[in-house]
Amino acid sequence: MVTTASDPVSVARRFQDKLWRHRMLPMVQKMFTALQCRYQDKQSLQQWRKIRNMVHWSPFLQCFKKKYPWVQLAGHAGNFKAGEGGTILKKHCNREAKCLKKLMGDLLRSYVPEYKGDVERDGEKFMEMEDLLGDFDTPAVMDCKMGVRTYLEDELVKARSNPKLRKDMYQKMIEIDPTEPTKEENAAKAVTKPRYMVWRESISSTSTLGFRIEGIKKSDGQSSRDYKMTKTKEQVAEAFKFFTDGNQSLQKKYVQKLMALRATLENSTFFQSHEVIGSSLLFVHDKEGSHVGVSLIDFGKTMSMPEGQKLDHRLAWKEGNREDGYLCGLDNMIAVFNTLAECEEQNLAEEF
Ligand SMILES: Nc1ncnc2c1ncn2[C@@H]1O[C@H](COP(=O)(O)OP(=O)(O)O)[C@@H](O)[C@H]1O
Numbered sequence: 001m002v003t004t005a006s007d008p009v010s011v012a013r014r015f016q017d018k019l020w021r022h023r024m025l026p027m028v029q030k031m032f033t034a035l036q037c038r039y040q041d042k043q044s045l046q047q048w049r050k051i052r053n054m055v056h057w058s059p060f061l062q063c064f065k066k067k068y069p070w071v072q073l074a075g076h077a078g079n080f081k082a083g084e085g086g087t088i089l090k091k092h093c094n095r096e097a098k099c100l101k102k103l104m105g106d107l108l109r110s111y112v113p114e115y116k117g118d119v120e121r122d123g124e125k126f127m128e129m130e131d132l133l134g135d136f137d138t139p140a141v142m143d144c145k146m147g148v149r150t151y152l153e154d155e156l157v158k159a160r161s162n163p164k165l166r167k168d169m170y171q172k173m174i175e176i177d178p179t180e181p182t183k184e185e186n187a188a189k190a191v192t193k194p195r196y197m198v199w200r201e202s203i204s205s206t207s208t209l210g211f212r213i214e215g216i217k218k219s220d221g222q223s224s225r226d227y228k229m230t231k232t233k234e235q236v237a238e239a240f241k242f243f244t245d246g247n248q249s250l251q252k253k254y255v256q257k258l259m260a261l262r263a264t265l266e267n268s269t270f271f272q273s274h275e276v277i278g279s280s281l282l283f284v285h286d287k288e289g290s291h292v293g294v295s296l297i298d299f300g301k302t303m304s305m306p307e308g309q310k311l312d313h314r315l316a317w318k319e320g321n322r323e324d325g326y327l328c329g330l331d332n333m334i335a336v337f338n339t340l341a342e343c344e345e346q347n348l349a350e351e352f
């Protein structure tokens, strides 16, 4: 049946929808909050959890599921705002906006959040893009920063031309490894920026494996951003196992997704002609591990190469060649996920 905006069915539907949004939903939300407070006061958290779980699968309150808070795993706090209709707003950056625009016409399009253009909020400019968590209920999310370095060659050159001693970087360094500074650095209680930049890449898997884990948040709420010193394949595999809850079929799904992404990257005009630095792969799956996604995000440090020049993304980086090691990172990531899935298979076989 074809309906028009003014036919009785559409009018009734709009009325129902309005009634729900404006009258019933606020009432239910108030009730929900009051219940939560009451149970927290009495510290009967277990009872509260029971009620909350009931509410979660009650079809009447499906909308609460959709209200699952948006997760920001890495990056600068305060860079994001909620958009409308399944979008998020990220603070505007010319370089990133330019990349997103180009990517909308590239083979990689289905692997990046859909870019809707720029908008203004409270006098500030934002890029409006698809929320990659929008289609998921209680998603598990992991951010892996790709490449053998996370600074641009330009940044290193600039930092070297002005090698000021930085006390803040010395502090960050000793918080992670108090044995790292040299005698002179300890005496000055400061390090130079290039020294700090190069050291930071060497303590994680960035310089050896070509990617590093930035953060993980699981469906059950467990999360961690403590991967600054996760370096070896074994340590990374342990973190991937935590992220996937040791679910072998989910690990295999990620292997398939990553292999498809690799094939697309190898044929993408955008990828061949850009130095991709500081960009991440965002992994998302639902609680059951049936719905899985891998997408490229963060193009704030992605630079186009001069006309006609291409990057290989697997060649070793030598200052001046601008290689980023992105595909080495992806190869290693696939290998780690693959080994993990095979180990789970072996464990299962041993159990029988
Ligand atoms: N389109 C998106 N959909 C869902 N989550 C996103 C999206 N873009 C970014 N995020 C979340 O925000 C975090 C930081 O994003 P990123 O673009 O890397 O910001 P920054 O430029 O501040 O590093 C990511 O780790 C991810 O959790």
Ligand SMILES: [Mg+2]
Binding pocket: 074, 075, 278, 280, 298
């Ligand atoms: Mg980032």
